[in-house]
Amino acid sequence: NAGVTQTPKFRVLKTGQSMTLLCAQDMNHEYMYWYRQDPGMGLRLIHYSVGEGTTAKGEVPDGYNVSRLKKQNFLLGLESAAPSQTSVYFCASSYSKINIYEQYFGPGTRLTVT
């Protein structure tokens, strides 16, 4: 049982390049989330999904897109990277309703945009 895994762990992009971050969970969780963590600002929710085939915007969705084609995977895409997207990205999942169940986090992806 690997829990929540993220690929890649590190990435450096040039401004304007695109990339996709992959999150996978093997706990059969319905809900999945993408956060970014910046110094002095805590974690902020980018997008989330309440089940396969669904996505919804979080607090800071601009510049990102997501897809949940399979229940176990949640992809975060950057179509045209900007230096402001330099951050550490965390994926999380929870079994069901987030007002009851705790969230489990992946190890993070450190992204630098130059």
Added chain:
Amino acid sequence: KQEVTQIPAALSVPEGENLVLNCSFTDSAIYNLQWFRQDPGKGLTSLLLIQSSQREQTSGRLNASLDKSSGRSTLYIAASQPGDSATYLCAVNTDKLIFGTGTRLQVFP
């Protein structure tokens, strides 16, 4: 708008001390509150989850309390150890998690 504040931002203590970390939030309409630990360069590990109807939760040397009406939670760490050194984050659940900026704890031998 829900805001979560953690005080102090950093704390350095000798091994063996009992510690209290504070978390305050501005809107008492929460479902639950979760405390996390984050080691440098790592992800978040859930420590304790307190539902809004509960007053406290305990796990080993950790005890978290919740006073929803006053918008406060505390994380009590008994007999601190160097291995407890990490950043501790609290997050309130208002159908999504709103995080504080954390307390960076260092426990020295």
